[in-house]
Amino acid sequence: MLDRKEEMLALISNFEGMPDRLLKYIEILLEGEDASSFCYQDTMSYRKLSIVLTTRCNLECKWCFRLDPKYKRSLGKDLNIEVYKSFIKNTKGKFRQVHLAGLGEPTLYPQLIEAIQLSKNLSSDVKFTTNGVLLTCESIDNYVKAGLTHLEVSIDAFDAEKHKEYRNVDIRKLHDILIHISNNTPYICR
Numbered sequence: 001m002l003d004r005k006e007e008m009l010a011l012i013s014n015f016e017g018m019p020d021r022l023l024k025y026i027e028i029l030l031e032g033e034d035a036s037s038f039c040y041q042d043t044m045s046y047r048k049l050s051i052v053l054t055t056r057c058n059l060e061c062k063w064c065f066r067l068d069p070k071y072k073r074s075l076g077k078d079l080n081i082e083v084y085k086s087f088i089k090n091t092k093g094k095f096r097q098v099h100l101a102g103l104g105e106p107t108l109y110p111q112l113i114e115a116i117q118l119s120k121n122l123s124s125d126v127k128f129t130t131n132g133v134l135l136t137c138e139s140i141d142n143y144v145k146a147g148l149t150h151l152e153v154s155i156d157a158f159d160a161e162k163h164k165e166y167r168n169v170d171i172r173k174l175h176d177i178l179i180h181i182s183n184n185t186p187y188i189c190r
Contacts (some may be wrong), residue, residue, distance in 0.1 A: 047095040053109040054078045054103030081111045100128035107134040116146040132174045
């Protein structure tokens with residue numbers, strides 16, 4: 001029974017902060033084909049923005065889609081910060097979140113601090129996804145000071161040998177970084 005409750009809580013978490021979306025979901029469950037075509041959802045629930053800052057990466061994970069030949073022409077490039085500034089200047093309204101992620105490792109982006117600061121003009125919620133290898137206690141502190149609110153670290157296995165096999169990375173280093181994040185950054189309950 002506990003597993004079922006955990007499943008339901010996980011499902012409900014998809015609707016966090018979006019009661020209109022939950023209402024529509026329940027209507028579809030209850031009414032099926034007779035559900036109305038009216039959308040209750042406020043448009044802010046769609047306003048999440050992902051920005052690819054770089055297509056460079058410091059790893060060659062054995063499963064990575066970057067190895068697919070169709071991406072070859074896109075690799076090894078950085079977003080021109082002036083282009084990002086122009087985008088921000090010409091964007092109206094706010095986003096629920098700005099996610100700095102994509103085809104590369106954001107910590108390789110030379111203007112990451114500036115990109116985080118600029119992203120705060122678009123949203124109070126700024127995050128990036130990283131493989132964690134280049135993170136240091138000092139860099140994390142600088143990212144938080146710049147306005148980063150969420151940091152997502154990709155880990156492919158909790159077994160040290162498997163993680164080393166998949167990514168050629170020592171998971172103990174990532175463990176130490178995650179402990180630093182836990183102990184030295186503010187936890188904000190929403």
